[in-house]
Amino acid sequence: MNKIIFRDPNITIFQSALFQTNTTVITTEDVILVVDPCWLPDEVLHIRHYVDSIRQGRSVFLIFTHSDYDHIIGYKAFEADKVFVSKAMAENPKKEEILEQILDFDEKYYIRRPYPIEYPNGDFTVFRDGVQYRQGQTKMTFYLTPGHTADSMMIVIWQLGVCLAGDYLSNVEFPFIYHSSIDYVNTLEKLPVIHDRNWFTRMIPGHGDPALTINDWLRRRTESLAYIFALRESIATGIPFDESSLWARYHFPRLQQKYHLDNVALMTREFEAGLWEWDPEFSLQDINNVHPVEQQTTASKEEETENV
Numbered sequence: 001m002n003k004i005i006f007r008d009p010n011i012t013i014f015q016s017a018l019f020q021t022n023t024t025v026i027t028t029e030d031v032i033l034v035v036d037p038c039w040l041p042d043e044v045l046h047i048r049h050y051v052d053s054i055r056q057g058r059s060v061f062l063i064f065t066h067s068d069y070d071h072i073i074g075y076k077a078f079e080a081d082k083v084f085v086s087k088a089m090a091e092n093p094k095k096e097e098i099l100e101q102i103l104d105f106d107e108k109y110y111i112r113r114p115y116p117i118e119y120p121n122g123d124f125t126v127f128r129d130g131v132q133y134r135q136g137q138t139k140m141t142f143y144l145t146p147g148h149t150a151d152s153m154m155i156v157i158w159q160l161g162v163c164l165a166g167d168y169l170s171n172v173e174f175p176f177i178y179h180s181s182i183d184y185v186n187t188l189e190k191l192p193v194i195h196d197r198n199w200f201t202r203m204i205p206g207h208g209d210p211a212l213t214i215n216d217w218l219r220r221r222t223e224s225l226a227y228i229f230a231l232r233e234s235i236a237t238g239i240p241f242d243e244s245s246l247w248a249r250y251h252f253p254r255l256q257q258k259y260h261l262d263n264v265a266l267m268t269r270e271f272e273a274g275l276w277e278w279d280p281e282f283s284l285q286d287i288n289n290v291h292p293v294e295q296q297t298t299a300s301k302e303e304e305t306e307n308v
C-alpha cells in the first residue's frame with residue numbers, strides 16, 4: 001500500500017512502495033489534479049478512492065509529466081474530464097513498447113489490474129514553454145523539459161507556489177538520462193528561469209521527498225549538474241569517476257549502478273559524436289552561477305506566458 005508522505009490543505013503526495021514513486025493529488029476550489037498515478041493496483045485504487053471521496057462535483061484532470069511506464073500505469077483507473085500531456089508524449093513512436101513494459105511487469109509479478117492498460121490519450125497537448133490552462137481561478141503553466149526523456153514536462157500551479165517536476169531533482173536518484181545529457185543540462189539551466197516567471201517555492205519530484213524550499217531544490221539542481229559535469233570530465237579526460245562519492249549520496253547502488261553505466265554509455269556516444277566538449281576551466285562555481293534565481297514582477301511574468 002502506498003503512504004502519504006506530505007499533506008497540506010491543497011496537496012497530498014502518495015508514495016508507492018516501489019521506487020519511492022510519487023502520485024500528487026492537488027485540490028483547489030475549481031478542480032482536482034492527479035499527477036502520474038502509479039504503481040501497484042491497490043495503490044492506484046487507494047488514490048482513486050481518495051479522489052472520489054473529495055471530488056464534490058469538481059472536474060478531475062490527469063497530468064502526465066512523461067511517458068515512462070511507471071508514471072502512466074494507473075491511467076485508466078480514473079474517469080478523467082481532461083488529460084494533459086506534452087506534444088512529444090502524444091506523438092511518442094514507442095507507445096506499444098511502453099505498454100509492453102507494463103504488461104511484462106504485471107506478468108512477472110502475477111499482477112491483475114481491475115482497469116485496462118492503455119497509453120494516455122491527451123485532451124490538452126503542450127507544444128511549447130509557457131502555455132497556460134485555467135480552470136476557474138486555478139492556473140497551470142507548462143514547460144517542456146526534455147533530457148530524462150524526450151517528452152518530459154513540468155507544471156507550475158501558480159496560486160499554490162508548487163512545481164511538479166517529473167523525474168528531475170529527486171533526493172534518491174541522480175540524473176537518469178534516457179534521452180540526452182545536452183537537453184538534460186538545458187532543462188536544469190532553465191529551472192531558475194521558470195522560477196523567476198512563476199515564483200514557486202516548492203517542487204515535487206517523481207521519486208523521493210518533495211523539496212519544500214527554494215534552497216532545497218536549488219541544492220538538488222546543483223547536485224544534478226555536478227554529477228553530469230563530473231561524468232563529462234571523466235569521459236573526456238579519462239580520469240576515473242568517483243563512484244564512492246556517488247554511492248555515499250545515493251543509497252541503492254545494486255539497482256542504480258545500471259543507470260549510472262547507461263549514463264556513461266550515452267554520454268560517451270554524445271562525446272564521440274561531438275555533441276558536447278569538455279572545458280577544463282569549468283568549475284563548481286560555474287555551476288552555481290548558471291542562471292541564478294531572481295525575482296520578477298507579476299507583470300513581467302504574465303508577459304512570458306500564453307493564456308489558453
